[in-house]
Amino acid sequence: MTAAKPLTVEFCGEFYRVDPGSEFGIGREAELTIDDNPYLHRRFLTVGHDFGMWWLSNVGTLLTATVTDATGTMQAWLAPGAKLPIVFQTMHVMFSAGATTYDFTISSDEDYFNTAVQVDAAGGSTTVLPVTLTTSQRQLIVALAEGVLTQTVPGRGTIPTSAEAAERLGWSMTTFNRKLDNVCDKLDKLGVAGLRGGRGKLATNRRARLVEYAVTTRLVGVEDLPLLDRHDDADVEAALDPTAPAEDRSSDD
Template structure:
């Protein structure tokens, strides 16, 4: 479908459809609104709001419980949009990823007149797999891919279900105990570099932590569709497990 955007406006892209928001307009995303995602009861009736105010376009979280991860097109700038918070839409392309229950959603905002344009510095990492300052073992990367696989195999924006620990472990040929131990270690690594939502707690559920991990790696472009063939090698990976995994 051809993208349509009014002069100076923003266009919301979701699941192959484009929704133009004209200057001075207001656009609601949620179970109800201008973009009705689905009837997922974990999702707020009104969750995200896009408005034109004070010379800028704004993305606001008008929900009370859910959060969203917002990044530029290159994944180099990332922000966590908490309930009640708002961010200016300043890039030509902005990706918004969020989870509600076991479902992860991804939509894209296209600004007709962006205030900034993202650039990426080319570099050679020597083949090391590093996220932020966190090096990952092959098995840890496989775990992330197993959880993010439905999202990565989907074309474009849209929604996808997050596998349970049992399903992801089965995909890798691991026991659930091994999978959960590695998930604990991966989440601890991300928590140490300040990624929110990685620690469990009295009010946290296992689904929330898996969803937050998928949300972060998708929004940050830390894994991509080109990494998926690694999953076919999972049964041959025989790493020595230790405290660092």
Template sequence: MCSVTAPTDELTVEFAGEAFTVGPDAVFTVGREGDLAIDDNLFLHRHFLTIENVQGLWLLSNVGSRLAATVTDSGGRVQAWLAPGARLPLVFAATAVIFSAGPTTYELTISVAEPAFRETQQLEHDDGLSTIGDVPLTHSQRMMILALAEPVLRREGTGMSELPTSAQAAERLGWTLTRFNRKLDNVCDKLDRIGVPGLRGGVRSYATNRRVRLVEHAIAARLVTRNDLPLLDLERESAAADDD
């Protein structure tokens, strides 16, 4: 349950240990250039996201032409897909924004001191590690996701991470590439069937895009967490023992 309060006059954007304060009369730009110049990554738009206060409500807009972002509350209970041309109100005390450009995944946090909606009752929910909605994940499917998300999970706070290729992630687990790709296919198909966007694409871009989109969704939905990372070494040891 949520109660409605008046929004604050200021907003804070955090990325890679830096904090930026945005006033109500400013338009804050995120991209390769702008108020938050994230990276010189040529896959990233010069101007990708904007944040502005419109009639007392903070709005996050995607002003890019190709990339999308995953937007979630701090508890991972609400998740939105911000496509090019879309905009979304920032109504929570803390909002995580996760997006990828090429093989690099970025995460920033937007905080509002007096959010439009404030949670007044703790919601009961499962840990989100074994299922996404009503779709069960096997242990090996979770390990596949964990191997791809490892660089993001090991990062302290917000910032950027280079995602592994399928071959690198398979090696991390001690699996063959064929087995890894089969698990990746299965998970992407399952999530696509329940409506998770961005897991299907053209033949030329599908292989890369589905990996980065899967990691975005897994992090935003708390499908895997830092507490799961020790399982990677156990999985590799198990795979090595099976080969003996």
């Protein structure tokens, strides 16, 4: 059997070598200390070699992570207690703790799969389905992701509150919340995990999860930032969207 090759973890421009036989922790107090953020587990994720493969494991109890390949066409939601095989030469990992979103990259010399296949691994790996968004829906996602897309320190960005994002767009909270409900519902129906907290319930951290998914899968990018300067009536476009729920085709009170 060929000896396992080491991995490289990159965060904020710093590189960490991970050798077989050792476990590399990522968190508030670990081999890779991300931040002193009190919302972050002391030891949240680990990278280790077992059964002839490298694995990324979520050893936390509350937080989740979004994992994609280099192209963003494969996506996994790594829930607490789940582990995922590292099967691509480059894997991007993004997660949120409180109002801050972090991301880092894992690089390997091995490449077991290409992005044309679907991987059903622990943690829920799926191919990314095409998503059609109206302009106002895209504006909402960009407003939430602006701090991540424009971060001055690579690897660390912030997510605004709903009130801050609504103000940034010039929308009322009624319009913003309705749009957020509709976007989350649309993605949930496509199989995106983490946007609903159970039957008929919305996830409490859905804004963070929405940003993670949208950025890691390239659903939005820096090229969409000019949309934030558009101040069209959000409901006019919604009325023209035949896929929008009835409440999204009505005007504000």
